Amino acid sequence: MESPKLWLQDDGQPVSCQEKLRVLDENWQEVQEILRDAFEDAVLMGVSEQGMRARLTDLVASLQSPHQGNKA
DSSP states (O other), X not given: OOOOSOOBOTTSOBOOOHHHHHHHHHHHHHHHHHHHHHXXXXXXXXXXXXXXXXXXXXXXXXXXOTTTTOOO
């Protein structure tokens, strides 16, 4: 899966800073590689594909925003 071509801010405007876009793309590639490796390892060790996909989905859903609690 390719990195998203458009990264939206909270106000709906696209991120336009080239340095931020570079970091977002690098992070996307790293996360994709790590998740793929973890998924493949789990399936090769006998974990069901559906079960591992559910665990990874739960992991992403449980991430807390770094802005949480910082709003005025």
